[in-house]
Amino acid sequence: MTKLRVLLVDDEKEFVTTLADRLRMRDLNVCIAHNGEEALSVAEAENPDVVVLDRKMPGLGGMETLKLLKKSWPDLEVIILTGHGGQKDEKVALDLGAFDYLRKPADLHELLPRLKMASKQRWEKRKAAMDSSTGKQKDNQ
Amino acid sequence: MTAESADNVSNSTGKEVAGKKVPARYQRLWIYAVLFTAMVSLVPVVILTLVNAYQYDRMIEAETFSFVGRLVSDARRSFEEFLQRHQDTLAKVAGEYSYAQLRDPEELDRVLIQASESLDGLTGLAVIDADGTRQSHAGRGEEETREPGRRQWFTDAELRGAGISEVTRGEDGTGRFTVAVRRDRWEDGRFFVLAATIDAEMLAEHLASLDLELGPSADVFLANRDGLPQTRPRLGGDILQRHPTGAPLDFSAAKDVEITDQSGDADILGYARIDDSPLVFVVLTSPKDVMEDRIYPRNHSFWILGVSAVFLLASTLWFATNLLRRIHGADEQLAEVLHNVEYTNRMASIGRLAAGVAHEINNPLSIIEENAGLLTDLLTLTDAPPDRERFLAIADSVRNSVTRCAAITHGLLGFAKTMEPTTTPIDLRALIEEVLNFERRLAGYRNLNITTDIPKTLPAIESDRGQLQQVFLNILTNAFDAVDDGGRVDISMELRDENTITVMITDNGHGIPEKNLKRIFEPFFTTKLEYGTGLGLSITYGLVVKLGGHINVQSEIGKGSTFTVRLPVKRPTQD
Numbered sequence: 246m247t248k249l250r251v252l253l254v255d256d257e258k259e260f261v262t263t264l265a266d267r268l269r270m271r272d273l274n275v276c277i278a279h280n281g282e283e284a285l286s287v288a289e290a291e292n293p294d295v296v297v298l299d300r301k302m303p304g305l306g307g308m309e310t311l312k313l314l315k316k317s318w319p320d321l322e323v324i325i326l327t328g329h330g331g332q333k334d335e336k337v338a339l340d341l342g343a344f345d346y347l348r349k350p351a352d353l354h355e356l357l358p359r360l361k362m363a364s365k366q367r368w369e370k371r372k373a374a375m376d377s378s379t380g381k382q383k384d385n386q
Numbered sequence: 387m388t389a390e391s392a393d394n395v396s397n398s399t400g401k402e403v404a405g406k407k408v409p410a411r412y413q414r415l416w417i418y419a420v421l422f423t424a425m426v427s428l429v430p431v432v433i434l435t436l437v438n439a440y441q442y443d444r445m446i447e448a449e450t451f452s453f454v455g456r457l458v459s460d461a462r463r464s465f466e467e468f469l470q471r472h473q474d475t476l477a478k479v480a481g482e483y484s485y486a487q488l489r490d491p492e493e494l495d496r497v498l499i500q501a502s503e504s505l506d507g508l509t510g511l512a513v514i515d516a517d518g519t520r521q522s523h524a525g526r527g528e529e530e531t532r533e534p535g536r537r538q539w540f541t542d543a544e545l546r547g548a549g550i551s552e553v554t555r556g557e558d559g560t561g562r563f564t565v566a567v568r569r570d571r572w573e574d575g576r577f578f579v580l581a582a583t584i585d586a587e588m589l590a591e592h593l594a595s596l597d598l599e600l601g602p603s604a605d606v607f608l609a610n611r612d613g614l615p616q617t618r619p620r621l622g623g624d625i626l627q628r629h630p631t632g633a634p635l636d637f638s639a640a641k642d643v644e645i646t647d648q649s650g651d652a653d654i655l656g657y658a659r660i661d662d663s664p665l666v667f668v669v670l671t672s673p674k675d676v677m678e679d680r681i682y683p684r685n686h687s688f689w690i691l692g693v694s695a696v697f698l699l700a701s702t703l704w705f706a707t708n709l710l711r712r713i714h715g716a717d718e719q720l721a722e723v724l725h726n727v728e729y730t731n732r733m734a735s736i737g738r739l740a741a742g743v744a745h746e747i748n749n750p751l752s753i754i755e756e757n758a759g760l761l762t763d764l765l766t767l768t769d770a771p772p773d774r775e776r777f778l779a780i781a782d783s784v785r786n787s788v789t790r791c792a793a794i795t796h797g798l799l800g801f802a803k804t805m806e807p808t809t810t811p812i813d814l815r816a817l818i819e820e821v822l823n824f825e826r827r828l829a830g831y832r833n834l835n836i837t838t839d840i841p842k843t844l845p846a847i848e849s850d851r852g853q854l855q856q857v858f859l860n861i862l863t864n865a866f867d868a869v870d871d872g873g874r875v876d877i878s879m880e881l882r883d884e885n886t887i888t889v890m891i892t893d894n895g896h897g898i899p900e901k902n903l904k905r906i907f908e909p910f911f912t913t914k915l916e917y918g919t920g921l922g923l924s925i926t927y928g929l930v931v932k933l934g935g936h937i938n939v940q941s942e943i944g945k946g947s948t949f950t951v952r953l954p955v956k957r958p959t960q961d
Binding site: 257259260263264266267270271301302303304306327328329331348349350351352353 | 741744745746747748749751752753754755756757759760763767768780783786787828830831833
């Protein structure tokens with residue numbers, strides 16, 4: 246079975262490397278970016294299943310990065326993980342297509358199931374899209 | 387009203403009224419309101435009444451002059467007719483008898499008896515020849531016709547045909563006057579004079595018979611040309627004695643009526659010289675006596691003035707007291723509202739701080755959480771022996787994160803300590819850094835460039851730390867909101883003079899339109915439609931004023947804005 250590919254995006258380097266180590270120990274394929282611009286290029290290169298995205302970062306912020314990721318890869322699932330955490334902010338993120346909105350400090354037992362659920366949802370979406378595409382082809386034939 | 391004035395409302399000292407302390411400045415305001423309102427309402431009424439009374443007095447005086455003038459003129463005519471009648475009667479007697487008959491004393495006695503029937507008050511008769519020698523005499527009053535050649539009435543009779551004497555007092559004490567007529571003797575071309583002595587009471591009786599329409603305090607009598615009464619004055623005294631009032635009876639003026647000043651009262655002297663006699667008809671009166679019915683409405687206006695004044699003063703007191711009560715109440719409400727607004731703003735500042743603090747603490751906490759999780763993972767998920775170096779690195783990371791959290795909580799505690807208003811020496815440079823610490827990281831996310839230019843030689847100022855922190859937090863938050871991502875905020879300070887420090891916070895944002903500049907410190911004025919309360923800068927303004935400082939803003943569209951705060955090095959003592 247293919248490993249779950251996760252992209253962690255956060256300007257807190259110690260946090261993101263530690264979390265990456267822990268996820269790798271759980272057999273996940275993890276790549277890292279420290280700001281929004283880097284996240285877009287790593288996503289392009291690594292094609293992750295799920296992105297864990299910080300809300301506040303220097304340069305391109307979390308919300309802008311979310312918009313651009315969703316624009317380039319509509320089926321890509323993004324989980325916002327932030328220390329900011331306002332109710333209004335959460336609604337905006339979900340409206341923009343985020344899979345979930347988690348507040349720091351988040352327990353790994355809280356994050357892991359969501360990563361798996363997000364990945365599962367992404368594959369289901371892909372499958373549904375493929376089925377729909379195949380059905381259309383058959384109909385055309 | 388500014389927060390300062392609202393504060394004054396509650397800080398001013400005053401007296402205890404109805405169990406409630408009323409600040410002294412309200413008492414002063416009450417006194418000014420009463421004095422001003424009373425003056426504005428009473429002065430026109432008083433002036434109007436005085437002018438009205440003055441005009442009334444002038445009118446009454448003119449009417450009195452006219453009345454007295456008519457009265458003395460009528461009386462003179464009446465007395466002239468009265469005396470003429472006596473002269474005519476006497477002339478008739480002189481014509482009926484020959485000189486020889488009249489020189490005979492016995493005949494003259496008979497003539498006297500006969501003549502007294504037609505000549506009221508006749509007491510005696512005398513015949514005087516052309517040389518002024520009395521030839522005969524009958525009846526009483528012999529002394530009046532003694533040595534007639536030296537008497538004026540004889541000269542008048544000789545020259546004009548008739549003469550009248552002043553009143554004299556006879557030996558029996560009664561007053562008498564003499565009427566004389568000349569008769570020419572056709573037989574020798576000479577003349578003789580027939581003189582009649584008449585009781586002076588006849589003059590008084592005639593005077594009493596005149597309908598003079600004078601009040602009880604008016605005096606009327608006949609006088610000689612020197613002012614000696616010829617009839618008994620109504621107000622007392624006797625004939626041939628000075629008038630009891632001491633009135634200066636001077637009849638030298640050409641006019642008939644004039645004002646004499648009697649012990650401050652404007653009395654009116656009216657007189658008329660009776661032609662061909664030494665007698666003068668005299669009236670001494672006052673406008674009040676003559677025009678009593680007109681004086682009443684004039685004095686009425688003073689009563690109306692008095693009643694109006696009482697009413698106006700009562701209304702003024704009621705109005706001023708009510709007005710001040712309402713102003714005081716409104717000021718108290720306003721002070722309460724401003725206090726609540728200030729409190730709300732402080733809470734908003736705390737909320738803003740809390741959001742920033744939460745973010746700053748959650749990040750190191752999450753590092754601690756992940757490091758703890760990693761330690762657990764290393765011990766439970768792998769069979770490898772513990773990597774000492776890695777464990778130490780994890781411990782360092784945890785310690786660093788704890789240090790980060792501690793720095794934030796210490797800063798927050800420092801902020802919280804300053805919530806109670808106190809005056810302490812404050813290093814503005816350090817204070818600005820404290821405020822920036824809460825904003826700098828958030829500003830970093832937006833790539834804002836924050837610069838400070840603060841001379842190290844600036845003196846510490848005496849001020850309220852909490853209020854100053856709130857002032858600069860509000861201005862800086864405003865500046866950060868004004869600039870785009872990547873924008874610039876410059877903070878500079880300078881010692882303007884030995885007692886003033888100027889703090890300038892300049893941003894390169896969009897700038898503030900001129901129409902908004904005028905209103906920027908007004909409460910509830912905001913251009914941040916979605917999230918602004920419109921309280922931040924108005925509270926900032928109030929706080930700066932309360933700290934004895936001054937704040938202004940300059941702005942240019944497209945170039946940015948500069949907020950300038952001038953603070954006193956030594957905080958002025960509050961009233």
